[in-house]
Amino acid sequence: MPPRLPPPHRVDVAIGLGGLLGGLLLMGLGLRGGVYLGELSPITLPQWSTVTALVAMAVAELLRRVAPGTALALGTAALAVDLCGGSLIATVLMYTDLVYAAVLYGPASLARRLPPACVATTVVATVVPLALLRTPESLFIGLVTALLTFAPAGTGAIVRNHQEAAEAARLEAERTALLAELDRREAVVAERGRMARELHDRVAGHLSAIAIHSTAAQSLGDAAATDQALTVIRENSVLGLAEMRRLIELLRDADGEPEPTAAPTLDALDALVERARSDATSVSGLKFTLRDDRPSGGAALPAPVELAAYRIVQESLTNTLKHAAPGEVTVRLAQHADGPPEGGVLQGGVLEVGVTSPYDTRPGDTHPGPRAPGSGMGLIGMRERVSLLGGTLEAGPHTGPSGAVWRVRAVLPLDGKGAMTR
Template identity: 55%
Template sequence: MRIPRPHRHDVVIAVAGLLCGLGLYGLDLHVNARRDLLPGWAVLVPLVVTAGLELLRRTAPRPALVAGTVAVVANEFTVGSLVTIVMFTDLMYAAVVYGKPAMARRLPFVTGALTIAATVAAVLWWRDAEALMAGVLVGIVCFGPAVTGAAVRNHREAAETARLRAEQTALLAEMDRVQAVTAERARMARELHDMVANHLSAIAIHSTAALSIGSADTSREALTVIRENSVQGLAEMRRLIGLLRADTGEAAPVAAPTLDGLGALVEQARVNGAASGLEVVLEDVRPEEGPRLPAPVGLAAYRIVQESLTNAVKHAAPGRVCVRLSLDGGVLTVEIDSPYGEQCSGPRAPGSGAGLVGMRERVALLGGEFSAGAETDGTAGREGLRWRVRALLPADEKAVRA
């Protein structure tokens, strides 16, 4: 078994105690100078033992205390060394501070009971008021160090608990910060994708048409659409930059799009999808006098329609694209229905799949329901397949805030 190396402070205490004890012995200063039960040099044995036990005060506090108790009792049968008693009080203190929790809890009570017992026994034995001094000495040697050690240990444990709590709080704060940054980055990614993807897809499709078709009129029409989408894309980018700077106070916030702008959005989709043979229609059956939609719901619905129309322009087969909005029972229903096919008649733009993810995230943040996929309308063959996007959004202000 490997013996733990003593702490350097314990070595200093042991050496200092031994030298002080030898000094008192050399000066013939003893606690029990009149006792001659043992030779005078016998007082050095408990002194040396106790000094050696000081080396174990941190690494083995319980064995050191037990052996120290034997040594201090033996010291009373000699002429007595004050240093031995002082070092024993340090062993008692160290046993409470560095010992196991169970021992640290018991020692103050054990030493307190021992002090009371010693006082009562001394009074009954000597029947003199001066006998109370025996109890006082026992209390000073045993109970006092134990109580002091308990106070120090409790203070250290409280400080350690506070430190761990502070570290935990810092860790939770860092986790909250990371989550907030991640959520903000996801929000920015959705906004950037929804703002720019529509215009860039139209630019890609019409630039391909302008390069592949030799007609001057067709090229002029395509370039006109490219210019319009470029201007609108720049405006959207400026709006996003304005939103980002609004948090720092560098610019005034810019209003977010609402469902009032669906007409212009559908009209833009008609122009962008004309080259692919798409016909885009809007069916808004919401009541005219209905409640005003919360801003997050309006923005989410607008972005879902925008992204769905972008996907239709990029991927849908020629045919009719229908956008339907309805409000019933405090739930806003947004449906986009487009022809589904592997090939479209016009140029196509590549997709990354981030649009569906963004739409699903927007609906989930509002506590709604989202679905997207190919369905059949009852017509045989692939002509009967339609790509349907459906979102159910809570239109109640309280539901959104919750």
């Protein structure tokens, strides 16, 4: 069963009805013969054929938008009948509209092929009458054919091209807006992740130290040790509060220009390790060592790499205070020109950051719990920082020369191809 055509557009109904009434009025006034084939017509049809052609052309106008190809075929047949019976100008004008509509509303194949076909028809209508009649007046037949076919087809092609260009521009604008929205959402997510990492790295260490020393202060019977623990608690409270204020100011001044703060670098690792020693006064048996095996006098490292390395060491030392067994905690830095010895070659060199701490492997109830509660976000933040720089991170138990240790090892490329991170 063939598909059912949609109802004609109201504009097409108005065009068809107006053309039909106009043609009947012209016939009533005796204004026929607008275009007539004359001697070239092999037959001469009666006057009623003109009315038949007019009605068929009006019906074709109803299909100009819903079925342009069918409308053009019906209109072409009606025009041939009209020209053989003494044409009406209303019928001829409606045919030009059908040609225009076929190019404008028809499928792409019809819109592409119809203008060249109109050109070919115009050439034939010019050459053949001139060869048969051999009179200058016969050239008017070609001119009339061009006005009936090529002119409306060319106009339809121009309008269609403009509409397609406008639609393409609209789609491109929508695509650009969609990409902009996706970029905005991605930027919001990235900024939230950055702020979460900064909040955790800057404040979590101080809060962990407060939790550890407050627990120690409750359990110690020595007044001097209690005073020392309270001193550490106060120092970390003040520092944590200062960091929170800086972050809040940064968030509140997002639309302005907040005062820039210096990002920590590897030169501050000595102070970081010293603070870890101070925070570990309530944890018996922990010793901290910093080994910087980088070549002396080397070029400065990229700022994102230094910041990521500092934050990794900072988080590792915080976790050491919460989980490590008594023993030596070692922070080691090394720089390799072509990648770490056991790793693949990375062009531009890499910075290797390692933190090892004693790891208690005793099973069951004898295994001590953490000295301060943790959220598990520290390891996630370290992985995010390393991933943004295109590096690798290993964190877990490791068997070394001195026994079982917990090792954090990050390899950070120095080629600057990773994403900038804070």
